[in-house]
Amino acid sequence: MGLRERKKAETRQAVHEAALRLTVELGFDAVTVEAVADAANISRRTFSNYFAGKEDAVLYGEEQRIQDLVEGIRRRPAGERAWPALCRASAELYAAQGKEADREWAMRTRLARRHPALLARQLANQALLETEIAVEVAAREGLADHTLRPRVMAAAFLAALRVAIAVWLDERESRPLGEVLQASLAEMGEDFTGS
Amino acid sequence: MGLRERKKAETRQAVHEAALRLTVELGFDAVTVEAVADAANISRRTFSNYFAGKEDAVLYGEEQRIQDLVEGIRRRPAGERAWPALCRASAELYAAQGKEADREWAMRTRLARRHPALLARQLANQALLETEIAVEVAAREGLADHTLRPRVMAAAFLAALRVAIAVWLDERESRPLGEVLQASLAEMGEDFTGS
DNA sequence: AGGCAACTTTACCCATTGCGCAAATTTGTG
DNA sequence: CACAAATTTGCGCAATGGGTAAAGTTGCCT
Numbered sequence: 001m002g003l004r005e006r007k008k009a010e011t012r013q014a015v016h017e018a019a020l021r022l023t024v025e026l027g028f029d030a031v032t033v034e035a036v037a038d039a040a041n042i043s044r045r046t047f048s049n050y051f052a053g054k055e056d057a058v059l060y061g062e063e064q065r066i067q068d069l070v071e072g073i074r075r076r077p078a079g080e081r082a083w084p085a086l087c088r089a090s091a092e093l094y095a096a097q098g099k100e101a102d103r104e105w106a107m108r109t110r111l112a113r114r115h116p117a118l119l120a121r122q123l124a125n126q127a128l129l130e131t132e133i134a135v136e137v138a139a140r141e142g143l144a145d146h147t148l149r150p151r152v153m154a155a156a157f158l159a160a161l162r163v164a165i166a167v168w169l170d171e172r173e174s175r176p177l178g179e180v181l182q183a184s185l186a187e188m189g190e191d192f193t194g195s
Numbered sequence: 196m197g198l199r200e201r202k203k204a205e206t207r208q209a210v211h212e213a214a215l216r217l218t219v220e221l222g223f224d225a226v227t228v229e230a231v232a233d234a235a236n237i238s239r240r241t242f243s244n245y246f247a248g249k250e251d252a253v254l255y256g257e258e259q260r261i262q263d264l265v266e267g268i269r270r271r272p273a274g275e276r277a278w279p280a281l282c283r284a285s286a287e288l289y290a291a292q293g294k295e296a297d298r299e300w301a302m303r304t305r306l307a308r309r310h311p312a313l314l315a316r317q318l319a320n321q322a323l324l325e326t327e328i329a330v331e332v333a334a335r336e337g338l339a340d341h342t343l344r345p346r347v348m349a350a351a352f353l354a355a356l357r358v359a360i361a362v363w364l365d366e367r368e369s370r371p372l373g374e375v376l377q378a379s380l381a382e383m384g385e386d387f388t389g390s
Numbered sequence: 391a392g393g394c395a396a397c398t399t400t401a402c403c404c405a406t407t408g409c410g411c412a413a414a415t416t417t418g419t420g
Numbered sequence: 421c422a423c424a425a426a427t428t429t430g431c432g433c434a435a436t437g438g439g440t441a442a443a444g445t446t447g448c449c450t
Contacts, residue, residue, distance in 0.1 A: 043429050083387040120315035152382040155354035163346045187347040192278040193384040238400050
């Protein structure tokens with residue numbers, strides 16, 4: 001990776017951190033793009049080169065984390081079936097990152113819950129990844145991408161993730177995120193038809 | 196319902212229809228709030244009294260339909276268990292509305308797929324209803340609202356809905372929506388752990 | 391019927407935003 | 421070192437969301 005791309009990634013990260021910090025400090029609506037740009041030492045116009053809006057800047061960390069998750073899924077052993085692969089990849093992701101990352105995640109998700117514009121972007125980002133996950137599931141189950149089943153499973157998986165984080169926050173983070181996550185995935189894996 | 200509220204609902208509907216029509220004709224980005232307001236015979240400022248933005252105006256029909264769905268769920272017999280209640284309520288909803296409603300739905304969803312801003316709002320709206328559905332599920336299963344299980348089931352249900360519509364569109368509406376929907380719900384109901 | 395209180399619509403205004411454009415600056419390479 | 425490619429920046433503009441207060445409607449009471 002050349003200096004060019006490294007510097008760009010660095011700037012993007014700096015802008016993200018500035019946006020997140022200012023939003024936590026002042027509230028999302030009280031933060032202007034100009035303020036974020038100033039805090040990151042770039043011009044207002046350059047901010048637009050990196051992010052389409054404040055929301056994307058604040059949620060950039062989320063995007064990265066879920067991207068990691070997708071890669072984790074791809075890295076699972078080739079023979080493993082789809083659902084276990086999804087469950088273990090998410091467990092690994094959680095194990096790989098310390099508690100400070102959890103707190104940042106909590107912070108972002110809390111913000112997203114309180115502010116509709118953030119929630120909207122967050123969900124839209126997840127929707128894009130749903131397709132990628134469905135492709136991976138299809139490959140593992142030997143089905144065509146456009147089939148119903150892989151897409152249902154991918155959607156179920158992401159939904160379980162979202163619910164787990166929501167419940168974890170509602171319980172004031174009293175148990176480890178990984179535990180809630182596995183419980184959520186277990187519930188989702190079970191048969192619903194009998195209830 | 197007094198004249199006041201009736202007239203307000205009428206105006207809201209008119210604005211929605213104008214927004215949807217113009218968006219289909221010209222494309223979402225080519226439509227300004229002013230144009231929609233003109234088409235609905237209200238001022239630009241009044242538009243803001245009804246909707247927070249173009250997106251909400253275009254997607255208002257979606258909101259209504261899902262609201263109907265929630266009410267349908269509440270109307271299911273009290274003894275019925277949660278998952279069957281969800282499945283049958285959605286089947287009823289599609290049975291109740293003709294094919295012209297399906298086409299409108301297809302139109303809106305197609306727009307939402309192509310335009311990120313619309314997709315984002317659509318998902319955010321669904322997220323709000325997820326909570327309401329979870330409450331209903333909890334009541335039917337005799338569990339507390341904040342528990343994991345009702346929320347997982349509610350999320351799974353809505354995810355199955357979304358996937359069904361997406362697949363239905365991908366298949367160019369070659370089979371009836373109700374059929375795809377039931378298939379999607381069936382897949383979601385099944386046990387994932389074995390695959 | 392008339393009038394009064396509550397509510398809605400409207401016009402005017404301003405801060406903020408996203409983006410096109412072109413000039414200035416920085417970076418990679420022969 | 422010079423030059424092409426990429427990046428940053430300033431400027432401008434149309435669009436937007438929302439505050440405020442005036443003008444217009446509607447519901448209700450006497």
